[in-house]
Amino acid sequence: MKFDKPEGANPIDRMKVVGQAKDRIDGPLKVTGLARYAYERRDAVPDAVYGHVIGSAIAKGRIRTLDTRDALAAHGVLGVVTARDVGPMGVGELFRATVLGGPDIQHYNQAIGVVVAETFEQARAAAALVRVDYARQSGRFDLAAQIGTAVAHPRFPDTARGDFAKAFADAPVRLDTRYTTPDQSHAAMEPHATIASWQGDRVTLWTSQQVVFWARRDLAKILNIPIDRIRMVASFVGGGFGGKASVLADAVMAALASRAVGRPVKIAIGRPLIANMGTHRPATVQRIRIGATADGRITAFGHQSWSGNLHADGAAEAATIPTPLMYAGDHRATQHRMAVLDLPEGNAMRAPGEAPGMLAIESAMDELADQLGMDPVELRIRNDTRVNPTEPDKPFSTRNLVQCLQTGAARFGWDKRVAKPGGRREGAWLIGMGVAAAVRGARVRNSSARVRLAVDGRVIVETDMTDIGTGSYTILGQTAAEMMGVELDRVVVRLGDSDYPLSVGSIGQRGATSSTSALYAACVKLREQVAQRLGFNGTDVDFADGVVRSGNRRVALVDAAKAGELVAEDILEFDEAMSKTYEQAAFGAHFVEVAIHAMTGELRLRRMLAVCAAGRILNPKTARSQVIGAMTMGAGGALMEALAIDKRFGFFVNHDLASYEVPVHADIPHTEAIFIDEVDPTISPMKAKGVGELGMTGIGAAIANAVYNATGARVRDFPITLDTYL
Numbered sequence: 001m002k003f004d005k006p007e008g009a010n011p012i013d014r015m016k017v018v019g020q021a022k023d024r025i026d027g028p029l030k031v032t033g034l035a036r037y038a039y040e041r042r043d044a045v046p047d048a049v050y051g052h053v054i055g056s057a058i059a060k061g062r063i064r065t066l067d068t069r070d071a072l073a074a075h076g077v078l079g080v081v082t083a084r085d086v087g088p089m090g091v092g093e094l095f096r097a098t099v100l101g102g103p104d105i106q107h108y109n110q111a112i113g114v115v116v117a118e119t120f121e122q123a124r125a126a127a128a129l130v131r132v133d134y135a136r137q138s139g140r141f142d143l144a145a146q147i148g149t150a151v152a153h154p155r156f157p158d159t160a161r162g163d164f165a166k167a168f169a170d171a172p173v174r175l176d177t178r179y180t181t182p183d184q185s186h187a188a189m190e191p192h193a194t195i196a197s198w199q200g201d202r203v204t205l206w207t208s209q210q211v212v213f214w215a216r217r218d219l220a221k222i223l224n225i226p227i228d229r230i231r232m233v234a235s236f237v238g239g240g241f242g243g244k245a246s247v248l249a250d251a252v253m254a255a256l257a258s259r260a261v262g263r264p265v266k267i268a269i270g271r272p273l274i275a276n277m278g279t280h281r282p283a284t285v286q287r288i289r290i291g292a293t294a295d296g297r298i299t300a301f302g303h304q305s306w307s308g309n310l311h312a313d314g315a316a317e318a319a320t321i322p323t324p325l326m327y328a329g330d331h332r333a334t335q336h337r338m339a340v341l342d343l344p345e346g347n348a349m350r351a352p353g354e355a356p357g358m359l360a361i362e363s364a365m366d367e368l369a370d371q372l373g374m375d376p377v378e379l380r381i382r383n384d385t386r387v388n389p390t391e392p393d394k395p396f397s398t399r400n401l402v403q404c405l406q407t408g409a410a411r412f413g414w415d416k417r418v419a420k421p422g423g424r425r426e427g428a429w430l431i432g433m434g435v436a437a438a439v440r441g442a443r444v445r446n447s448s449a450r451v452r453l454a455v456d457g458r459v460i461v462e463t464d465m466t467d468i469g470t471g472s473y474t475i476l477g478q479t480a481a482e483m484m485g486v487e488l489d490r491v492v493v494r495l496g497d498s499d500y501p502l503s504v505g506s507i508g509q510r511g512a513t514s515s516t517s518a519l520y521a522a523c524v525k526l527r528e529q530v531a532q533r534l535g536f537n538g539t540d541v542d543f544a545d546g547v548v549r550s551g552n553r554r555v556a557l558v559d560a561a562k563a564g565e566l567v568a569e570d571i572l573e574f575d576e577a578m579s580k581t582y583e584q585a586a587f588g589a590h591f592v593e594v595a596i597h598a599m600t601g602e603l604r605l606r607r608m609l610a611v612c613a614a615g616r617i618l619n620p621k622t623a624r625s626q627v628i629g630a631m632t633m634g635a636g637g638a639l640m641e642a643l644a645i646d647k648r649f650g651f652f653v654n655h656d657l658a659s660y661e662v663p664v665h666a667d668i669p670h671t672e673a674i675f676i677d678e679v680d681p682t683i684s685p686m687k688a689k690g691v692g693e694l695g696m697t698g699i700g701a702a703i704a705n706a707v708y709n710a711t712g713a714r715v716r717d718f719p720i721t722l723d724t725y726l
């Protein structure tokens, strides 16, 4: 099915199952431990042996000598694989660091070998016996020091409209501020893990991946083998956050090790290795300049940002991504510049670009409101726009930012905010409120799915789409149930296997609307097959309550199945016309209340509210979970998450969950996420935009703005720790 014009009415609009707050259909498996994650697939691979990956002890340089003799002689060891033992290796398209280093080393903890043994302990102990002598070179580890060398990025070109420099110079009110955000680690609960097993020249990997196709494509390139020799299974994934967008050392080294020893090999990247062996969110430096009239109309908006990576054209933490869309203003300019750093590779993490960008933009908007003496909600409403302000020919398909702000303000009790910083106190606690907008692009990508009507009347869904904890199983089940007119418990959903039709995967908050649309298309075909079998005229056939109706004829769906299983498959092809005609993005508003102890500076989040406008909400329960999860991560980003760099040796020092702090239950207060009624027929047949990363944007600024309101201290270098505001 092609999607090239706004969708009219379709069976999803009935919203009997879709749009309902259904429990996760995979929930019981997860809470009883029956959902098997990659490392636990003893059911599929009972005889796997263990690999332990060795990471480089230098950030940059060469391996002079590498001696594996003692390791090979150790008890239980089956083999050691290093770069010497394998032919030339390629690099993937997404993650561009060479997975298996040697003799040249690209970054600290780059994999330099794997030891395989009968038990995990034997492999780990033998890995310690591998002797490596390095020739260390000096490297570039500090973004701030490299800013002078930064260059433009091919995929994030400058944007401009009007004459920013002149409009800014002429503006009666001017703001010129600089913000910094740190490197951050995904910290998914499930570590990167793979079991690999070869059968002849074909390899199967049970692995933790967000996008099965990208992972296969990149593994094929790295191993120099055809992609169709790789089967990947990612049935359950314990969080990804961008860190599992493609293959890392667990998958690559498990495949190499299994081939070398002739046994299935399982590898997890241990927690202490993940931050330096995997990818991370790169730090940013940002400068924002806003010019406005005295009554708060923005005339000039300028945003420059800098980030770094192993390659100047590698993944960019382009904080300027949301800037062209956000607020009205005729004169605008954005620039992103890239420095080369010898740190571990930076790549996608939790709303890449938008998360750090909105932290700065929405902090700056608060600073501007303060300078103008204007309410920050009102400032945002006054500068709302119906069209993309950088490309005024492009209207937003739907943009309900103002409604989000107004609804949130009413619900949160924004009128009780005291504008003057430090103006509200409860005993020893200073109380502050903050607001910020949220935005993330509503993108789509081709996806396919297969649906069967089994002889027992069950509807079986198959696609290589993943569920990374987001609720894909459930919303796909709801889509099939709605389309075929059955209860949700009559639907079986099978995901994450490359033997199933190729899907969009879980990335960029486009998975939900793209993968359900593919299933919608497959169900349209299946309905036609059912109608044909029943001899119904194709156009006026209705599927509801387990019954197929046409005119005054009614047949139970289960009876239609009895003559034999029916199978339909389709790809939903998204035409660029939609995204070229309309600016498509999800919006939201965050409201936060903080309390800061006047004597000790202790900071407590007291309340958080998000109001989101994200098109049709396919399941309010799983959507809410995604948004409050994103807000929790955003709170972590604002208040604690930061990888500390050892700038002498070029590695992330706090590479475990004891020292890389993420929020725990005690840090997170009552959190609400609500959704504005919105249906966007320009996005997909499901008319849904996606929420996964939206809630991550802006929340940090709402917290920072609340801290300012409580204390009068404006923190521009994140995270906001005690020392930054005392």
Ligand code: MOS
Pocket (backbone or CB within 6 Å): 210, 240, 241, 242, 243, 245, 348, 349, 350, 351, 352, 506, 507, 508, 509
């Ligand atoms: Mo996300 S960083 O698009 O997995």
